[in-house]
Amino acid sequence: MGVAIRTAGEDDRELVVRLLDEAFHDDPVSGWVFPGEEYRRRTHHKLMRAFLDIVLAEGRVDVTEDGTACALWLSVPAGQPDERAGETGGPDEAVLLRESVDPDNERVELVGRLTSTAHPADRAHEYLWMIGVAPGHQGEGLGTALVRHVLDRCDREGLPAYLEASSARSRRLYESLGFAFTGRTVDLPDGPPMWPMWREPRA
Template structure:
């Protein structure tokens, strides 16, 4: 049985934010940005809200029909990187989420610094699956619909894996480690991964 997927709209914002907040509470990178369980419970959802708003404005959020999983995608034109433009997006996000937490800004600057530029591509910013629904193939289904389109259109795709487990999933979907890991200061490792489009018959 296939997974029903639709494009999320503004009316789905709270559902997406809640889903991302729950899915990433135990993520190594979220734990680094928001150290301490109580602090993370109080604050983490604000960052997920900022991410959701950014992608609703400039990208696309795919959502399973039952609301158990979502994927946030940004199209990156040739020669550009996420964050290109006059505004200092990392600083604005920090101001909106938690001005006292420099790691909110730092994580954005560090990931921007390793993001490949030059070729147009689809950027999988985040994918979240409700904790009780992980392992059912929902994430694979969500990613697969966009990768099928990438293959048809000859577009590469890019992401940063934030755990060994997710890195393994992405490798099975055709992503390859770029060879330059991002080691967060006194924190976990992230793996930038790139996928060339596959030839469609």
């Protein structure tokens, strides 16, 4: 049976923030940005909300009809990172992100700058910013269905796709969908690596 997917709107804001907060609470990168369980519980959702605001304004949010999984996508044109919609690594965007989420936490700003530096600039592509599945529904194929939903369009339109895997487990999932590691990790200072991954469209 297929997974029903729809485009999220403003009315889905709280649902998507909650999904992302729960799905990424124990993610290695989230743990680095917000070290400590209680601190992360108080603050992590603010970053998820800020990311969602950017994608609702600039891109597209897909959500399963039952509300158990979501994916945030941006259509990125060719050009330098600070010229592209939705990037958080430019000199102003990264600072504004930190100030709106957690002003005293430099890691909020740094993770945006580092991922922006690694982001390919020479070709237009679809960027999978985040994908979240409710903890009780992980392993059911919902994430795969959400990604394939856009990859099928990429293949039809001849568009590549890009993402940063934040764990070895997610990297393996993305490899099964045709993504390949670009060869250089994003290394967070005293923290976990992230794996930039690229997928060429399939005929």
